[in-house]
Amino acid sequence: MAIEHHTDLRPVRQVMLDVYADVRRDLIHLPHYSVDAYAERLDRHAAEDGWEAVIGYDGVEPVGYGYCNTVRAGDRWWQRMELPLPSGWEEAAAIAFKELGVRPAWRKTGVSVRLHDALLSKRGEERVTLLVNPAAGDGKVQALYASWGYEPFNRQTPSPGSPPLVAMARATRPR
Known part of the structure; x- marks a missing residue:
């Protein structure tokens, strides 16, 4: 599989929308998961500091993508957490791993x-965070992230219509 890195959404936006539609095909009838709602989130996220995406290809066929951005102290990523953050949690820049999808x-x-791993490989932030629906795959998605070293640390419901999500974190490059 070939993996391309992108810091400009424009040349890959439609590819990401097409892959998303296939990844979420069983959910896109729900307003939060519609392609239009995803496109709005993608455009907003791509305008944020440190946005980067990876797209994997099997030959010329796009098979999946992931994207992230940098979050700093005071970012709404932190402000939407349900519980107070541990002391010093926001001091160092972190990565918000916003989306990962495989067809x-x-x-x-x-x-x-x-x-x-490709997306994290070129990042300089010390911590990476993500949000996961604990019901996704009957808990298998959260378990997969745990197997990659992520640990739950908080909860968040990022937008109206979003299910409640578990916030997980780990070091960008585990020791």
Whole structure:
């Protein structure tokens, strides 16, 4: 699998929307998961500090993507957490891993961890955080992140219509 890094959404926006539609095809009938709602989130996220995306390809076929951005003290990423953050938690810049999606035909092939690791490989922030729906895959998605070293630290409901999510974090490059 070839992996491309992007810091400009414009040349890959439609590819990401198409892959998203396939990844979420069982949920896109719900307002929060619609392609239009995702496009709005993607555009907003891509305008944030430190946005970067990776797209994986099997030949010329896009098979998955991931993207993140930098979050700093006072960022709304932190402000929306339900519980107070541990002392000093916001002091160092962190990565908010916003989205990771793999098309159904390529799931359970290692694509997700390769995209995840490729995205983190060039980042300088010391901590990476993400949000996961604890019900996704009957808990299997959260368990997958735990197997990559992520630990739950808080909860968040980032937008109206979003399910309650578990906030997880780990060192960008585990020791």
